[in-house]
Amino acid sequence: MTTPQEELLPGTRRALLHRIAVAQAEGRAPSLVAAVVRDGRAVWHGSRTSVDGHGSDENVQYRIGSITKTFTAVLVLRLRDERALDLNDRLEKHLPGTGAGEATIADLLAHTGGLAAESPAPWWERTPGSLRPELADVVGEQPFRHPVGRRFHYSNPGYTLLGALVERLRGAPWEEVMRREVLEPLGLRRTSAQPRAPHAGGWAVHPWADAMLPEPAEDLGRMAPAGQLWSTSGDLARFAVFLTKGDDRVLGARSVQEMRTPAAPAEAADVGDGSTYGLGLQIQHRDGRLLVGHSGSLPGFLANLTISVADDVAAVVLANCTSGPLLATVGADLVRIVAEAEPRIPEPWQPLAEVDASVMELVGQWYWGTHAFGLRLTADGLVSLEPLSGNGRRSRLRANGDGTWTGLEGYYAGELLRAVRRPDGSVSHLDLGSFVFTRQPYEEGPSVPGGVDPEGWRGIG
Template sequence: MKTPNADQAPSGTEQLLPATRRALLHRLAVGQKEGRAPSVAAAVVREGETVWHGARTCVPGHGPNEQVQYRIGSITKTFTAVLVMRLRDEGLLELGDPLEKHLPGTGVGEVTIAELLSHTGGLAAETPGSWWERTPGSLRPTLGDVLGETPFRHPTGRLHHYSNPGYTLLGALVEKLRGACWEDVLRREVLDPLGLDRTSGRPQPPNAGGWAVHPWADVMMPEPAEDLGLMAPAGQLWSTTGDLARFAVFLMDGDDRVLSAQTLREMRTPAAPAETADVSAGYTYGLGMQIQDQEGRVLVGHSGSLPGFLATVTISVEERLGAVVLTNCTSGLAVGAVAADLVRIVAEAEPPIPEPWTPLKDVDPAVLELAGPWYWGTQASALRLTGDGTLELSPLAGRGRSARFRSRADGTWIGLNGYYAGEILRAVRRADGSVSHLDLGSFVFTREPYDREAPVPGGVDPKGWGPLPA
């Protein structure tokens, strides 16, 4: 076992620079000391590989490494969301389906599956009765016990309101459609294919014990570790930095044995409005994934907490970086901030060397003809044909609507992001085959500002351009 207070580079990976490794370990050590955490373990992934493990501990005989389990709390929700999206991709449900269609009799059947995934169903944040995280799941043997007599706190679909009972319903949905218990389905469909053999519903040695650290004194005591019963799909799992590093790579790249890259992009896309209190923090929620803007860096993943444990998985898809931080204290260590800093340290210290620019191998002359400047009214934009075969539309100066477009079989292009996501771009041609204008969701783009040769809605003043009338 690696010494308790050190860092480690997995064998067979591209090494980080010594200065970067020291900066990562320093950040972890500062976090452990200032957060007064009994132990903390972390990992960093880059370009699809784990490139660093680090750990700090003050617990005798406890040397955390990439194989030591910690409880990961609500990171479990992302695993549950993956199972639901598999059902969708197989055609067994639609995200817009009401829950009642597949899981009747819950009393909240009007909530859609997408609303449950994005915490916009209006359901209560917690269960009624005893504090569910510190009491046995046997106290809540039915979904009625989980939901209570008044399950709603807000109108459905109107507000992002985090709901643990909502993910219990999604777990029950998985069990109903698969005909097996949630954990068995998870093992068969996600954990085994991804090689996450140190992720489980119950702790498997070596595992960390959970601790409560006194807020006003440097003393601590053990926390209970309850089996959550029906609430398991919301927070039951135990895992390691090694397994969660592999899971982070999956969340970036996908794996066709589990979910495609396209479906993972959908999960990482905001699906819920930000809560009023979180607007300034740039926080929103996708389909089972948290999304936050950290000083211009978009970080996606999920955090988790249960008595005695804090955890987070954070990825920067654009930079191909991710971090995992696990600790065994109820509060104190800001695992999200530490993980964000681990990503930032690597991104700033070792920015990736870009691949060489290469030209397109084949290009359709009819598509090449579209490249260049276009005008939406008086706003100048440029349409560029990129090396991956997509079109990029962006303003030539100042701020404006930008988007990428992918070709379709009928010769049109569909927007992939921004204001024009899902909108259709079409080149309108004259009888002689020359391009008259571009039609983008009914907006007309012309080669000259308000080109007289193009059918601009509303027409063009016949007097044309000139000075301000006297």
């Protein structure tokens, strides 16, 4: 069943319903609930269930597993923005004695800390957290599986350590800090560490028979920051808006953009699908679009949050089964259906409010050697450097207020652009990270390193 929405066209709504219906039927999920977000709000909710009259809506809680890690990452980035820590700090500086202290905070956020994927036996997802009362019980006697910072290796104990770091610096339990600093400001009233009615029960579906077995719902204790939370499709839809746009009460737009930026190398097995990891967010290229978000699973539950920032479309999919529907594929398909059927309408073009004459002097065509580039000033106050033909290095750059600009992306990210002037004040050339850009290809004068052949351009004869 679905809740009728006027925001999406009837054909789009039917395609969304069809996709989750196929997922629930073929995946043999007792129930499945989904939501789609566009333009900063939920525009569609749908659900399928095996029990007539008991379909979930956007207010029914499901366990969201490792999507909890994204919430924990938000808390860590808040501490960074308050300068309580630096992401390059080693864990030992703030949380000594863990045995994993040589990993940096950034390493832990990006799963490049070299830590084991799981805590020592017994299987932590199906046993009480009271069996692992101390951090030593979570990381074990040999915490590392790989050299620190060398490779991506997903680690649940790593996020347990980040949760403990939050507790140490805030002086309060992770759950309390999460509620106070993230859930309440964002209005996520149906997200909690413990289930609150109405909530779905977790089930295992037999792989060779249409039979079900109830799964235990354990309190994960110390492991909570890696996977404890329960939430709803409605709350996760609001969380998706936050991860797209930011919210200064919790984390600003620049910091959530940093979370969405790749911070870990792709494993060899993942290179083909373009998968990598940011700071608490999974990143992948699929169907020609960049998707960010996170998946989650615990015995009895599957969850997925998928966002296409460029399309301003996000999807949430939750199910109450241990295995079955591939929710990452379903989430990506829901985003694709909306993005293709109802492509985003761009905002009207707006001219600059003010024109800086010193910047206008620089716009236009430039040459790096013989490669032609265009430098444009855009309405958002940035400058954009792009090749005029073919593929090449491109970047937007932000003004620093002193006549220089810093690259924001690609090869020139973090590099400095400055205009070099002649004694009379006119612009000689641009210097971008030591690369010289001139108005003509290899323009005569002292600006081109190595000089220019005095005989100039010539034919082959």
